[in-house]
Amino acid sequence: MLCCIFNYPSLYRTSIFRKMDGEFDVQFRFGRNLPGAGNAGIARMDCSVFKRKPKYFSALSFWGKFPWYCGIQLLPLYRKYDAFLVTGEFNWAYFPFLLLCRLMGKKVYAWGHGLRKPGSYPRLRRFFYDSLAGFFIYGEKGKERMVSLGFPAEKIHVIYNSLCARDEVPALRSSLKSDIYIKHFGNADPVLFFSGRLTSVKRIDMLLTAVIRLNAEGCHCNAVLVGDGAERQKLETMVSRAGLGDRVWFYGKCYDESHLAGLIYNADLCVSPGNSGLVAVHSMMYGTPVATHGDFELQMPEYETVVPGKTGVLFDRGSNDSLIDAIRSWLSSGHDREEVRKDCAEMIAGKWNSDCQMEVFRKYLQF
Secondary structure, eight states, X not given: OEEEXXXXXXXXXXXXXXXXXXXXXXXXXXESSBXXXXXXXXXXXXXXXXXXXXXXXXXEEETTTEEEETTXXXXXXXXXXXXXXXXXXOOTTHHHHHHHHHHHTOEEEEEEOOOSSOOSSHHHHHHHHHTOSEEEESXXXXXXXXXXXXXXXXXXXXXXXXXXXXXXXXXXXXXXXXXXXXXXXXXXXXXXXXXXXXXXXXXXXXXXXXXXXXXXXXXXXXXXXXXXXXXXXXXXXXXXXXXXTTTEEEEEXXXXXXXXXXXXXXXSEEEEOSOOOHHHHHHHHTTOXXXXXXXXXXXXXXXXXXXXXXXXXXXXXXXXXXXXXXXXXXXXXXXXXXXXXXXXXXXXXXXXXHHHHHHHHHHHOOO
């Protein structure tokens, strides 16, 4: 039996978790919360869908520096568990756990972002990675970085990320087409889209600065922000002071995929000025290209979905001028919207789906 120790049952992982549950003999163990952050507003999946009832552990963080998963240390003693797949981010509880796995001769695999740089406690981090039978990493560039840090390439497997199965990519469904934005904004100008928590790290202020300046220059466009967060009031004030309240739609929090589908499909460009995670995958699922910054060291792996001029556009991180130029260039380039939808759908169907992830697990997970 495979025992999966994951930090949280995130809603976005429903597709891959259900596939794992259907194909493997697996026991899921989830954190009740994210260490030091409660659940950080992250939607939780319906765990009643699993064949075997999941078990839970508490995730703690001491002084904000020492994350600890409670109660996982003795799991290697359970005879029914032949191997483990764990969340791949650094956790102090893994050290006694890994030592016991070594003694019991049980393999441990990890699934995560990998190292960006050695960071603090480099020897302990090295021990963690060296103790693994394999590491499933989200992107090609992440693997390149790990190899450059001295980790063996044969133990690092690129698994990408997903929101849906290959045959569920809905980008070309014309039934999603609607006049929702024409009705709301009262015009047919291009629509810039963002979905996610409205926090400072997402740099939504840059998107709004772009909307303000582009409209002032006569390049008229609208924006819709789907989500909520600490920055919302500040952003609303920014829009109000610019007199563009009729150009920006603060849609609010939404987890209803049927509503999100139409919002994304009918937008012209998803703009993610900060790091671009699954919002890029989500956007391309519905055929909408993505604009995000091109600084790999400060990006999330999903930005690899952006092929400039085809599935989106990259700009210089932190530069309002570069972002504005990128948006203006994309909107004025005359891209065939249906061709762009096709390119985005092919990107997701090619790699960024749960079927692709399962192919990697089948090949490299041994238990």
